[in-house]
Ligand code: FES
């Protein structure tokens with residue numbers, strides 16, 4: 160089948176998509192957008208998080224066909240004019256990255272949280288990131304990054 164959708168503001172068309180392919184597979188293997196990671200392919204880790212028509216989803220659980228005509232925003236699309244998004248900057252500055260495999264998912268989930276709630280409580284941060292797993296950092300630096308991003312975005 161042919162898939163037509165908008166990805167990070169650009170119209171994209173992909174031919175010969177198999178009905179069983181996931182949106183994550185299409186983004187990575189057919190569109191070359193390697194930011195979204197494939198860590199579990201079971202909806203358990205959040206590494207593949209993207210926006211689908213404005214809703215945060217695990218792209219490994221979305222069939223490519225479900226994205227037909229949709230707007231998709233990936234971690235690559237958060238930066239504007241070659242400038243990192245404040246959430247991306249905060250993750251770099253807080254040192255919230257070790258192997259980096261979970262990072263794109265945490266960045267997208269944090270972006271989603273701060274769009275909805277620019278002054279989240281500790282509990283709200285933890286709840287928003289509950290679907291994202293990190294095997295390296297122990298989470299403290301990630302939480303620091305979220306707090307830093309929230310502080311900066313609230314002040315701007
Ligand atoms: S790869 Fe999609 S949730 Fe883990």
Ligand code: FES
Pocket residue numbers: 255256257258259260261262292293294295296
């Ligand atoms: S930094 Fe390695 S899984 Fe999170």
